[in-house]
Structures are given as structure tokens and as C-alpha cells.
Amino acid sequence: MVDPLGVELLPDCPTRRALLRTAGAGLAAGSSSLLAGCGGGSKAKKKLVSDPAVRQGDIAVLNKVLALEHTAIAAYTAGIPLLSGHARAAAAEFLGHELAHAEKLAATIRGAGGKPRPPQANYALGNPSDEAQVLRLLNVTESSLVNAYLIAIPKLAPGWLRAVAAGILANEGQHISVLQAVQGHPPAPAAFVTAVE
């Protein structure tokens, strides 16, 4: 199964029942095990069709995080020319990730009949003039994204959509990890990735 954001989900699995079966296994988190636990066939397809769709409230939540993804795209685009070496390579890679996040969010909003928030003409990003300042800007931007996704996830109704948002949140956490390491800081400074730096 590919969810509306294009991220692979397994048939019938983003359901409480599937998770409880997994819990019953003791663990069992691999794709094949979840497939085995979830089963297949017509019953699974019926449940898949009846999975909750994206609602109007979800569209508003998604548009809020999309706005911040646009900000991140602007920050990376503006900051990359001031970076060098590994920091520059990482930022360029992460710009591609943020573009992918924005595309997926916009596609989901459109798929649900909504209108994705367009990027602004300008963003107030300050005036970073050297590598350290750019890295600080990118850290702050990523932290804002983390905060936005943590606010969004409990508000999203469909389980599959929460899972996709969590996958993006985790990717933002990875960005922070690399940006921290580039600056000589611990790559995973806290056991819980929150907006607090």
C-alpha cells in the first residue's frame, strides 16, 4: 500500500488491531511480520477502504506545517551559499528533504480537496553573514518544524497521516542531529526530541 503521501504503509496495518497483534508477538516490527500479522485478502481491502480520510480540520493542521516547511526551504536556500564543506553538503541534502516534505503535504491537501498554502514572497530570516550564523538559523528553523509537527500529530485524525507526520518529524530530528554534529555539539543531545534546544 502507498498512502496518499506516497509513503509505503502496509495493508490494514495502521490500525489498533495490527499493533495489538504486534504487541502480542512480543515485538515483531519488520515488514514481513506485520504483513503476516495483518493478513491480506478481501477483508483487509475492505478495512483499507474504510480507513479514515483526511478531514477539513486535518487540512488546516497540514497547512500550518506546510507554511513552516516553506520557511525552512527559504532558510536553506538563502543559507547554503554561505556554507562550505560538510555543512554545505548536508544543507543541500536537507533542502531536498524539505522540498519533498512540502510536496507531499501539498499533495495530501490537494487530494483532500483543500488548497495548499503557497510560499511567501519574502521571509524574515535575519541577516546571517557567516557559517556559524547560518547554522544557528537552520537549527532554529528545524526546531520550529519539530515543534509544529509535535503540535500537529495529535490533531491529525487518520492514523496513517499521523504516521507520515511522525516520519517527517523524525527526519527533522535527523537534520538537527547532523547540524549539531557539524557545530561540534552532541548529535542527540536529549532523549526526547522536543522543540526545546
Added chain:
Amino acid sequence: MRGGAAAAAAIAAAVTAPSLLDPPGALAAPLGDAAVLVSLLRVEQVLVAAYERALATGILSAAAQSLVRSFLDQERAHVHALSGAVPRGAGASLPDSPQTTSAFDAELRALRIRRSPTELRNERPYLRFLVELEVVIAHHYRFAIASLEGEKPLLTAAEIMANEAQHATSLRELLSPGNVKRAVPSAFVAGTT
């Protein structure tokens, strides 16, 4: 069964059930967030055991030891948080970290990780094993987040999932320094890469 007794049964089954393919009857119906949290607690206990065993091997470099030690502390913090989040209906017990090699290996097999780290004698394969474990467990978290309903359990799971993704990234960075495409291989953490 309803209410507290049903939840307690789900927790007990999540702690002890031996097989995914033969789930106990108590797990066949939706019973609340408790059993999902227990499943997360159980995978966290495997991570604790994996990092403890990594430190005990004596094969890790100073840099790897430092990283693994800090990650072990964070896995213990996850265990603490998840343990506190599980409602303790009817005195249900929670899963412990697997103490013996055979128990640890059994949990790895349940995660479909077929190679036991006890066979590994060098740092790089061991770090790759830890990456594989973190990736599989991110997959588990993703499904948990799809299933959980309470705001606080959802937030806790999301914050931990992101931290596990950071662990995988940092371990990959140790394996391939400066290779950001390997450290962060995808824009979406799906637990498959």
C-alpha cells in the same frame, strides 16, 4: 471483557505472548493505548539490552563507546517514560530488559533480525547491527503512532521515534563520516532504510 480488566489482559498478553502468528484472544479486539505502549516498552528494553551488550563487548573505539553510552542513557529514559505512561490496571507487570543471551536473541528474532550480535567480533558489524535495530524499531514506532489515540502517549512516542532516528543517523555517521546521504538516507523516516 471490558474496561480495566480488558486493558490488564491486553497488557499481560503484550508482555508474555510468544508468537505474532498466534495472538492471544485478548488481543483480538481494540482495547486502548495501554497494550500499544507496552509493545513500545518491550522494544525499548531490547534497545537497552543491545546498547548494554555493545558496551560489554570491549570492541568499541573510544568514540563509539561515548556515543553508545549516551544512547544507552537515552534508551533508559525512554523505558522510564513509557513505564510511567502505561496504566497499571489489575496489577499487570511490565516487560523487563532481556537478561540472557537466549532471551535477547529471541526478541531479535521476533523483530525479524536474524543475526545475533553475539557472533560479531568487530566494531563496524556491531554498529551496523545497532543501525538495523534502530531502523526496525522506528518502523514499530510509526505503526504505534498510527494506532495510539491519547495526546500524551502520541507525543511521547513521536518524541522518542525522532530520537531513535537520531541514533541511527549518528551511528551511520560513525560508520561513514562525512557522508550525509548515508547518515540521512531519506526525507521520510519509515523504518525501512
